[in-house]
Amino acid sequence: MGDVDDWVDKAEEERLGIIGKYDKGREEGAEIEPWDDPAFEIYHVTDHYGFIHDQRFPLKFNPEENKFRFVEAERADKWVKMHASWDKYKSSDKLRNRTFKGIPNKVRGFFWGLFLDLPTIKEQQKGKYEEMYQLARQHSLDVRQIDLDVNRTYRDNIMFRERYGVKQRSLFNILCAYSIYNSEVGYCQGMSQVAALLLMYMDEEDAFWGLSQLMTHHKYGMHGFFIAGFPKLVRFQKHHDKVLKSMIPKLKKHFDKHGVDVGLYTLKWFFQCFLDRVPFELGLRLWDIFLMDGDRVLTCGAYSILKMHHKQLLAKKNMDDLLDYLQSSIPNDLTISNDKAIEIYQRCLEDLQRKKLDVAGDVGEDELPKKPFGLIENIVKPIPVRKEQRISMRLNRTPPMAQKELTDNSECESREEEDEDASSEKASASRVTVTSAASSSMANSPRNISRPLSSISNFSYASAIEDYNSSNKSTPLKMNGVSSSSNKSKSSTVHNSDYKVTSVGYGWYESKPEREEEEDEEGSMENGSVETVESVELMDTQIISVHQGPQGDYSTGYSEDYKVSFKTGKGVRINNERSGRTPPPPPARSLDPKPHPPLSSIIHSTTIPVVESSSSMGSSSHNGDKSIINRRETAVVSSARLSSSSSSRSAVKEHSKISPISDAPSWSSSSISIPSGGEAVRIHVPYSNSNDISTIPVSTTPVPVTPRSNFDTLKNDPNRIKIDISSK
């Protein structure tokens, strides 16, 4: 086949290219990527936790740092040993004491996972995350807010630095999925930081369940913090006032005098367990304890922070200075060491326990979840679909809506009758007035909950989602010669063992809807006018059509109805009947661009550089050496994956059981060597272990991720678009 010859040629070309580079040597103007160079600035300004600083760090660690790292390495061994007899240790004082000393960063993610009981919940909820994620893509009403906040979450950390980078996409995915899974909470600002913190230490699915545990496990109960009305926040603030009054009355009076209300400074303390309000490293230590001990850490932590700073606070003579001290000074410099701070915390905890003030009263009924989780799964349950189904959308304020189905529906039940209610109610921003049963189950879905739907129109769900999907925008996908970015119409298909979901290209409709006077959001929800009717012919299995219009500037030729036909397993055919323009066919689904690295390599390796989106990897603009390799890798793997996607799943499983070493943001730890007794030298070599040539970063900003998260991110992103190589 010509294709194969082509690859052989390309590979040879690349081989010669590489040899050529070494022949030329550095002096003769060889092209050197910045991340190949130890002088690459980002290596010198990134700290132990991935935060990028304005200034370079000194080349050598100071003795304190040196010692800290040495001690941490020793402790990590102890933790690993402790894990070997976990049942013996899991509720022991030893574990407790060690947690107070701080979980070594290398193993932090792993033990956080144990504290959160992730292995159990993941076992119980197998496949649920994937399901929720898929549903969220089509139904989440919080996409816009999540997108706004992902763009503003830990951008000073290398993991979240790059817009639509791997971790940003994971963050987006889990927040969207959770907004569907827990319809009462949906998405609330503040959750993004929490989820991002988990993502610094875990892969996507673990972080999702971690978030879920934080929300609903009685130990943490963050659900009550984030639901509308914030009942738990109110309870904790009240209790905090009580603690203050009883333990540091002088400070309480001082605050009262200057109008420093508990609501002004405790919000982030309680919502995010002190993230952003204490130095990050101390925040981690508090999170260690939080995950072990639960929400009394919030009460006690709040008290200890005020206790350890009360003298400084009493010296501030007005509200501005007081708040500035609490919100800016403390996070920048605690003035005492973390160990000392934790010691004070422990003493404070004892004080509070003695006075029975360590628990913030009884859990209110209103703080607990009322609705079962993942209820929207009703939608996923078999829905009857007629041969011809008309989906009409209100495009003026309409995010794209899609119906989703399991392919293997065996039982179908009829539910058409109910949907009028469902959709005519506040059926949502998505406003699909659908004659399908899907909307009947919407009655139970989050969209039926009167959550504010602010600013949804004028925003394109799918385009936001697309942005996260095809993270490398610089390489527009080409599909059958039609550049998707040229007409802003994209199509994608999902094929995996569980689902067959097809989403169809969309175009924004030229005709601008007449705007009706809106009195308020509710009003606007009731009023949208139906702009377009798209008929969807469903032949065998019913699928989904996403028709979506982003803003006016995306107006393209699809101003007319067009017909979409589906066939099982055969992808999508789109006929634009009137204009005669044919939207591009969907590209094949992306599969993992590379096989899962062997366990041994994970345990011993510490860093594998990011594999950028496969859209860029499989880019058809193969004018560079890398893309040739990449194309080839993808091709091979994809066929393998097609035949057995389940085997790779078990690989992931197995992988998640292994020793935790690889979990932390380890590129920095990997780069540190600690000679015994001597001093370590700070040399960052983030990509020292790229054992897979396809992992040569293709984007300009390196985002190191651990192999596991990398793998899972790819795995969990079924909508990643991949080029169909065979068509080339």
Added chain:
Amino acid sequence: MTKAYDYLFKLLLIGDSGVGKTCVLFRFSEDAFNSTFISTIGIDFKIRTIELDGKKIKLQIWDTAGQERFRTITTAYYRGAMGIMLVYDITNEKSFENIKNWIRNIEEHAAPDVQKMILGNKCDMNDKRAVSKERGEQLAVEYGIRFLETSAKASYNVEESFYILSRDIKSHIDKKLEQQQSNSGGRQQLNNNSNNVVLSKGGGRGAGGSRG
């Protein structure tokens, strides 16, 4: 101790999430722009002292979370505000349409004589504009509120808008003071429709007894 200011004005920034309230404030208070801001959770504030007609005015500017859910928290701060900036994003139509809702919110929760101003932010992004300047102006006229298009990023009109709003507040207060003085023979203190904000002209003392 020299007095740090003659007036203390409390201002409030409101508007949909992501319109750039924090950026506008940051531009004004630090004269900087950072595209990687963190989202405001609940409420935050910044201080800047400006000078108007030879008087030092300390602006205490409250920045609010835009997400609807936080409105229960943020509306508590409306009452103490003497000036409110309503911010929308010129590239986001919905944020503009929501200005009406925000105004309704103000009517419900803020002092009746609070000074208001509408800002159409991100006007550096003209190519993505979704709301024309005329529509912004028209809305402002409708409500009898001042209007400016701003860009926190390009540092355009931000300074101006805060000065204009401050001037409005000052002249409003001066007028009220005059009235009070003529009524009650020179009492220095004025209660600005709120229990916790006590304005003292020339006294160098602000809300809650804060001192310069």
